[in-house]
Amino acid sequence: MRVRRPMVAVLIGLIGLLGLGVVVGCTHRSTAVPPRPLEQYRPAYHFTPDKNWMNDPNGLVYYRGTYHLFFQHNPQGTTWGNMSWGHATSTDLVNWTEQPLAIPQTFDSEGNSIEDIFSGSVVVDVNNTSGFGTRTNPPMVAIYTSAYTAAHPEYAGLQAQSLAYSLDQGKTWRKYSGNPVLNRNSANFRDPKVCAYDGPAGKYWVMVAVEATEHRVLIYKSTDLKNWARLSDFGPANATAGVWECPDLFPIKVTGSGQTKWVMIVNLSPGSVAGGSGGQYFIGDFDGTRFTSDTTVTGDPLPPGQTLAGFDDGSYENWTVANEPGNAKNGPWGQAPATGTLPGQNSVGGYVGAGLVNGFNDGDWPLGTLQSPSFTIGKPYLNFLVGGGNHPHVDGSQLANDPPPGRLLFDGFEFPDGTDLTTAGWALTGDFTPDRNPSTAGGDNYIGRKRLNTFEGGPKGDDNVGTMTSPAFTLDQDYLSFLIGGGGRTDGTLQAELLIGDDVVRTATGKNDGVLNWQDWDVRDLRGRQARLRIVDQATGGWGHLTFDHPVLGAEPAKVHSLETSVNLVVDGTIVRTATGGNGETLDWTSWDVRDLVGKQATIKIIDNNRSGWGHVLADQFMTADAPAPPRIERFDWLDWGRDDYASVRFNDAPNGKIITLGWMNNWDYATEIPTSTWRSSMTLPRQLSLEQTSAGLRLVQTDVQEMANLRKKPALQLRRTTIADESLLPVRGDVVQIDATFKPGTADRLGLSVLGNGQQKTVIGYDARTSRLYVDRTGSGNVDFHPAFASIDDAPVVLADGRLKLRVYVDRASVEVFAQGGLRTITDQVFPPAGADRIGVWSSGGSATIESLTVTPLRPMSSRR
Numbered sequence: 001m002r003v004r005r006p007m008v009a010v011l012i013g014l015i016g017l018l019g020l021g022v023v024v025g026c027t028h029r030s031t032a033v034p035p036r037p038l039e040q041y042r043p044a045y046h047f048t049p050d051k052n053w054m055n056d057p058n059g060l061v062y063y064r065g066t067y068h069l070f071f072q073h074n075p076q077g078t079t080w081g082n083m084s085w086g087h088a089t090s091t092d093l094v095n096w097t098e099q100p101l102a103i104p105q106t107f108d109s110e111g112n113s114i115e116d117i118f119s120g121s122v123v124v125d126v127n128n129t130s131g132f133g134t135r136t137n138p139p140m141v142a143i144y145t146s147a148y149t150a151a152h153p154e155y156a157g158l159q160a161q162s163l164a165y166s167l168d169q170g171k172t173w174r175k176y177s178g179n180p181v182l183n184r185n186s187a188n189f190r191d192p193k194v195c196a197y198d199g200p201a202g203k204y205w206v207m208v209a210v211e212a213t214e215h216r217v218l219i220y221k222s223t224d225l226k227n228w229a230r231l232s233d234f235g236p237a238n239a240t241a242g243v244w245e246c247p248d249l250f251p252i253k254v255t256g257s258g259q260t261k262w263v264m265i266v267n268l269s270p271g272s273v274a275g276g277s278g279g280q281y282f283i284g285d286f287d288g289t290r291f292t293s294d295t296t297v298t299g300d301p302l303p304p305g306q307t308l309a310g311f312d313d314g315s316y317e318n319w320t321v322a323n324e325p326g327n328a329k330n331g332p333w334g335q336a337p338a339t340g341t342l343p344g345q346n347s348v349g350g351y352v353g354a355g356l357v358n359g360f361n362d363g364d365w366p367l368g369t370l371q372s373p374s375f376t377i378g379k380p381y382l383n384f385l386v387g388g389g390n391h392p393h394v395d396g397s398q399l400a401n402d403p404p405p406g407r408l409l410f411d412g413f414e415f416p417d418g419t420d421l422t423t424a425g426w427a428l429t430g431d432f433t434p435d436r437n438p439s440t441a442g443g444d445n446y447i448g449r450k451r452l453n454t455f456e457g458g459p460k461g462d463d464n465v466g467t468m469t470s471p472a473f474t475l476d477q478d479y480l481s482f483l484i485g486g487g488g489r490t491d492g493t494l495q496a497e498l499l500i501g502d503d504v505v506r507t508a509t510g511k512n513d514g515v516l517n518w519q520d521w522d523v524r525d526l527r528g529r530q531a532r533l534r535i536v537d538q539a540t541g542g543w544g545h546l547t548f549d550h551p552v553l554g555a556e557p558a559k560v561h562s563l564e565t566s567v568n569l570v571v572d573g574t575i576v577r578t579a580t581g582g583n584g585e586t587l588d589w590t591s592w593d594v595r596d597l598v599g600k601q602a603t604i605k606i607i608d609n610n611r612s613g614w615g616h617v618l619a620d621q622f623m624t625a626d627a628p629a630p631p632r633i634e635r636f637d638w639l640d641w642g643r644d645d646y647a648s649v650r651f652n653d654a655p656n657g658k659i660i661t662l663g664w665m666n667n668w669d670y671a672t673e674i675p676t677s678t679w680r681s682s683m684t685l686p687r688q689l690s691l692e693q694t695s696a697g698l699r700l701v702q703t704d705v706q707e708m709a710n711l712r713k714k715p716a717l718q719l720r721r722t723t724i725a726d727e728s729l730l731p732v733r734g735d736v737v738q739i740d741a742t743f744k745p746g747t748a749d750r751l752g753l754s755v756l757g758n759g760q761q762k763t764v765i766g767y768d769a770r771t772s773r774l775y776v777d778r779t780g781s782g783n784v785d786f787h788p789a790f791a792s793i794d795d796a797p798v799v800l801a802d803g804r805l806k807l808r809v810y811v812d813r814a815s816v817e818v819f820a821q822g823g824l825r826t827i828t829d830q831v832f833p834p835a836g837a838d839r840i841g842v843w844s845s846g847g848s849a850t851i852e853s854l855t856v857t858p859l860r861p862m863s864s865r866r
Contacts (some may be wrong), residue, residue: 011098019191025389033667039677040835041814044736044861046682046709049097053078054672054681055657056191056246056647057143057662058085059122062654067093068170069662069683070142072119075101078489078680079512079672083147087170088285090770092707093686095863103142103164103173114152118159119191119246120144120767121223122170123205130225131844132165132176141225142173143207145481148182152651158183159190161209165224182220182228186213191246194225195652201288206231211345212243217266217292219249232290234264238297238636239280241271241584246279246647249291252659254698257771261691261698262286264293265639267647269668270583272638274794275390275418276669277646279639281689283698295637295697302352305588305625308604311337312353313752315781316370319866323368328742330431331368332359332616341585350587350619350632351385356620359388359608363712364615365606369477371570372604380595382569383629384622385588386583387563389614390669390789395575397562399609403518404481406554409473409533413549415436418431421452421468430537438470443485443547445516446613453536455486455545462487462544462630468846469499470533472554478524481558482551484508487543488599494539494546497522499532511787512543512672515612518558543672563610563788565617569594570603583614583669590630595616595703625661640778641796642827644686644815646791660705664798665815665830670787675832676814684828685810685817694824695799703823704808712738713858722753722851725752727843732856735838737810742852745800749846755811756831757839763831765818766843767798767805774798774805774820774827783834796825802854812859813829 019526020248022390042048052074066089073086085103088096106115127362133139146162148155151481160180162171182192194210202621207228211762215236220228235244248265264282272278282295285297316338323331330852339354341348345360357370414423420434442447458464480498486510487494498506498521535548552558569592571576577592582648608617623629639648642662648663663684666674687702711800717732735756743751745767752766764777775795778784798805800822808819818827842851860866 004298015488015500021392026483026825032094041676041832042620042679042810042865043682043814044684044814045094045859045866048682049089049679050098051678052076053080054086054679055080055666056119056664057649058119058144058712059553060649060651060662061122061124061140061509062651063124063140064167066126066169066854067651068122068448069096070102070122071683072588073101075104075548078676078678079542081655081696083118084114085117085142085144087481092425092710094707094710097170097571100477103144103175104567106175108151112151113149116149118145118147119647120161121198121652123194125225128166129205129223131165133167136744137167139167140170141165141195143225145192147190155180158185159187159189161207171223176865178226180786181226183821186211188214188243189218191481191787193246193248193783195250196220197288199288200206204349206249208247208249208264210244210247212245213611215240215244217244217264218750230374234291234293237282237293239271239633241582241586242268244268246649248649249286250650251286251303252654252660254693255761256693262291263691263700264291269646270390271586271635273633273641274643275582275792275862276643276667276789279646279663281637281639281649281700283637284827294635300632302621303383303623303625303629304627304687305623305629306379308622308624309372310353310621311355311357314355318373320371321368322371323366325841331360332366333357333370334361334652346585350387354540356587356618358587358618359616365611366611367609367611369608370606371687374601374603377560377597377600377602377624378783379624379626380593381625381628382503382592382594382622383589383783386565386567386590387584387587387618388578388580388616389610390580390583391563391565391610391614392580392788393564393566393575393578393607394515394560394562395567396559397564398559399562399607401447401561401698402559403447403550403552404479404554404556404558406481406552409661410470410555411552412448413452415447415450422667425471427469428466431460431464431666432466432468433458442514443516444514445485446547446549448485448550451547451549452535452693453457453486453545453547454535463540464545465538465540466651466660467537470534472530472532474521474530474552475526478522478527479520479552479557479595480523480553481518481520482508482517483549484510484519484547485508485513487539488512488544489539489820490675492648493536494544495536496546497534497536500526500529509542510546513612514547516547516549516562517561517563520557522557562607563612564607565610565615566607567617567619568607570605570607571597573602575605581617585618587618587632589629589631593628597734613731630843639663639700640826642794642829643792644830645826645828648684660686661689662686665828673787674830675783675786680816692824699824702826703819704810714755715855715857717854717856719851719854722854723848724842724844724851725848727754729839729841731842734840734856735811735813735833736810736859737840737863738857738859739811739820739840739854740857741807741809741854743805744803744852745805746849747847748844748849751849752842753807753809753843754839754841754843755809755839756833756837758834759839761834761837762839762841763816763822765807765809765816772797774801774825776816776818776827776829779830780833781831782837784832792829792830794827796820796827
């Protein structure tokens with residue numbers, strides 16, 4: 001179907017009036033067989049393991065016509081653990097076939113795990129320098145991190161570099177008997193990337209690996225892959241809020257020039273530009289010994305503005321310090337601002353002056369608030385520095401942990417000592433025994449002394465299996481609320497259930513977190529019925545347990561217990577702006593646009609209501625200003641500006657000298673909780689890199705590999721020179737598509753696309769012409785509540801070219817990858833839309849925009865999924 005010069009709104013309107021229900025060419029059903037049960041988020045053309053957990057790509061290499069993808073893999077479950085190398089192969093980068101497990105974790109003679117196989121790389125030792133093969137049958141050599149467990153007799157708790165080799169093109173692997181080949185007696189020395197160097201300094205193997213917590217890349221050389229000599233270090237530099245991981249170093253030609261530069265990729269987590277996990281890069285030179293960066297950013301001038309509070313005089317001035325009852329003396333803040341890093345804390349950076357608010361006083365455990373005096377908002381922006389934990393404020397939440405009013409069931413499990421669940425009428429099966437239930441250990445944020453905990457309820461910890469079923473009770477109120485924590489499973493193996501007869505009518509599970517929080521079931525349609533509670537645990541391995549406490553039947557649902565570490569602007573008693581850290585100890589600028597609040601009285605309220613990891617907040621230099629303060633982090637170079645491209649490294653020996661990378665499409669902020677079923681995580685699309693001269697200097701450009709053409713069908717829709725003045729659906733649907741679009745903003749303030757829509761929810765890809773920023777808004781994209789850090793608007797600065805915005809967007813059921821301006825900027829985000837959400841739209845606001853061209857192309861699934 002080809003439409004010439006239509007008004008999109010008119011076109012869609014005519015279709016609706018005629019009742020044609022037109023759907024053109026790229027519905028879910030037309031591009032792939034239906035997904036397997038519970039697998040609506042299984043991508044069609046991104047690699048995922050058939051089952052179980054996957055994270056970083058490892059050992060990317062091309063050899064004898066085949067691309068090899070090894071990856072961090074848990075062969076026993078859908079969460080991180082039992083780390084081994086999985087393996088997949090492809091002849092064209094887009095059709096992948098999973099192979100048998102490549103390099104498994106190591107066990108001792110008694111079956112105890114003594115070595116996990118962490119990230120690394122693979123080289124083809126064509127000259128047999130290692131001696132593992134022959135020149136006619138050169139070995140593939142894997143260089144990986146041995147993460148030795150506490151059970152290892154010699155290297156307990158250390159990370160060192162080891163070798164394995166294959167003489168059958170990656171089908172089977174043998175670990176080298178002389179492992180480890182490089183040991184620094186460090187607990188954080190990992191992720192070796194090895195490649196062949198042939199330059200003025202000689203010909204040898206070069207390894208880059210990280211001292212993760214020191215933000216250093218260590219460079220080594222070897223002639224045989226077994227014996228390594230230290231050459232130099234690089235870093236710390238640019239982004240250092242999280243640990244450094246998965247480095248890479250390679251030469252690349254500058255497009256249109258005879259010049260060759262070197263690129264150092266350094267992934268970090270947390271602390272990326274979009275929050276959580278991401279990859280930065282440096283451009284410079286490598287002389288065979290030392291990498292010298294041309295793009296390290298130095299200097300940090302204070303932005304213009306008037307300071308409200310800088311915490312530099314040794315006091316909190318007139319701010320009100322409030323600590324939780326029982327800890328009034330110390331609390332998270334101490335009696336005065338911190339002067340930097342506190343005892344037990346990783347190094348704090350990014351603050352200005354002599355003092356800052358640091359909620360790590362006495363560690364992450366204390367809770368409290370810190371509130372400013374009232375002030376009048378007089379300028380359009382409020383700028384400040386923030387860091388620490390990524391635990392956002394949730395509207396409607398409570399700082400306390402109060403249950404809702406109502407009838408407490410089963411006495412909240414606070415039975416007298418000597419009374420067990422069976423005495424109270426509960427039925428136990430499997431590993432659960434009366435003497436262990438209810439439990440008095442495990443979890444956090446429970447009420448009282450006792451609760452149900454399937455880890456403690458039997459002798460096997462996370463490997464306990466069985467059920468606990470309550471006696472019947474009457475549903476005589478509108479809501480059943482309860483505290484729940486522990487593992488999060490979506491396959492029905494670990495959940496609290498509400499039973500009517502033998503029918504399961506409601507379920508709930510944890511979030512892979514030891515902290516219990518309130519959930520509720522709306523049971524208004526079940527009032528008057530007899531019901532039972534059942535705790536089901538058929539899950540084993542990490543987070544294979546559930547914790548449950550304090551069920552209440554009441555007229556209203558419970559308020560979620562806030563776990564925030566936040567900075568908030570309060571007007572008339574209401575939080576109207578909020579910010580949190582990025583799970584890092586480096587502060588950066590955040591700006592609130594308060595133009596609509598000028599003239600109002602306000603206070604700043606800093607809240608630390610979290611006891612767990614990163615359960616603290618950092619803040620400094622509150623300033624009113626006429627303009628927003630640019631975040632320091634945007635001065636650095638990033639591979640991707642979305643939330644879900646991490647551990648990106650390149651394929652060794654890619655044909656024709658191409659630089660092709662692959663990343664893990666996930667984020668450690670929420671990786672273990674994404675709502676997939678039998679597997680977790682996918683890889684990004686492979687991307688070809690080039691180095692281009694831009695007005696801002698040399699920058700990496702990422703494009704989809706040309707092999708993507710193998711998956712393209714005929715275009716389903718093409719538009720030319722079309723005006724948009726509002727929001728309209730296109731007469732085509734699809735959740736497995738490629739969209740190519742060129743826009744001119746015209747008079748519009750904002751414009752863009754929407755994908756994976758169903759009438760109520762959608763993922764928005766937009767461009768703000770006022771700020772020159774491209775963004776992906778997934779706050780209304782479907783399932784966004786499984787983790788508080790997931791819902792996000794991820795944006796990047798994008799300059800129009802000749803007044804035009806050019807986009808290529810790949811949509812694949814549960815992800816969007818946006819390539820802007822020919823790949824100068826990319827944004828990669830996972831999304832989890834409702835079943836059947838496949839509508840595609842275009843929109844503008846504040847004026848009209850022009851679609852110069854738009855093509856929607858359905859894509860075939862990879863061959864293994866057809």
